[in-house]
Amino acid sequence: MKTEDLELLDYELVVLIRRTSLDKELGGLDRSTYTLLTQLSKSGPVGVKALASEFRLDISTISRQTTVLEAKGYIRRLPDPMDGRSSNFEVTEEGMYRVMEAKKARLARHAQLFKDWTDEERQTFGALLARLNRTFIE
Amino acid sequence: MKTEDLELLDYELVVLIRRTSLDKELGGLDRSTYTLLTQLSKSGPVGVKALASEFRLDISTISRQTTVLEAKGYIRRLPDPMDGRSSNFEVTEEGMYRVMEAKKARLARHAQLFKDWTDEERQTFGALLARLNRTFIE
DNA sequence: TATGTATACTTGTATTGTACAACTAGATAA
DNA sequence: TTATCTAGTTGTACAATACAAGTATACATA
16 A cells, blocks of 8 residues: 555545534535435435434534424434323425435535546545545444 | 536535634644644745735734634744745644644545545535635636 | 834634534334 | 433533634835
């Protein structure tokens, strides 16, 4: 394994994170809203605990975020019939609309960003990114 | 350009950012310390304004960070002889030692992370990342 | 040269996202 | 029945950030 390859990866990852984590907004939604709505729309109704574990955040953090999104009408609380302590959240129509719009905006931006890449480069990069992300988990 | 490629990239980028931006620590230094020391050690002595513009942060943010690092003895303030309003900062011996150690730790971690990749995959990924980062700038 | 404006930075204040600790209510086990 | 466990909420604290106001110095021009 070549040290200079690792050094390049280290540097470029730091740069990428620094740049992108400053983007407070993703297609008109703030980062936590976008990721939470996206996750909920994929996973279907789940509770605070499951979301916290998915995002590796404290449950108190997620609890506050769901409170805000519920107040905005983007998600709806469904009391769990089996367990009086917990609720599951589902994305409302309004929330779906918002996250769809945000996704559209993001895809348009990415189309710009990657416009000079070949299909093959985009696929390769996406696949390697996915692989890296899967490795992080272990 | 294929929509599914863009969707994969969008999703995997969000995941990567979410995961890595939660790492408060990079090899024993917090993120701002690591990036600031790295930048200073590359660029040589510069002032608050130049650092802020490099990082795209408010100068007040950098001003506070340099204050902290100076107090810790990681950087040293050099009054600019040409301009009484400004100072340049340079990394001290102590700071150099810290950032070197942090870099070692990060490279070791990356060696783990990418240990099942081929040299070619690492190089390709690094090159595509670098390209993406350069595109962000424009 | 005097004075007004621009610049580099610092400091006060507010916001946001986060974690930890204490607490509440309901579930489960002995 | 009582003790313990669990899901979630709320109080508090902290770090990173931006914006606004303030200070000291530099620069431009009348």
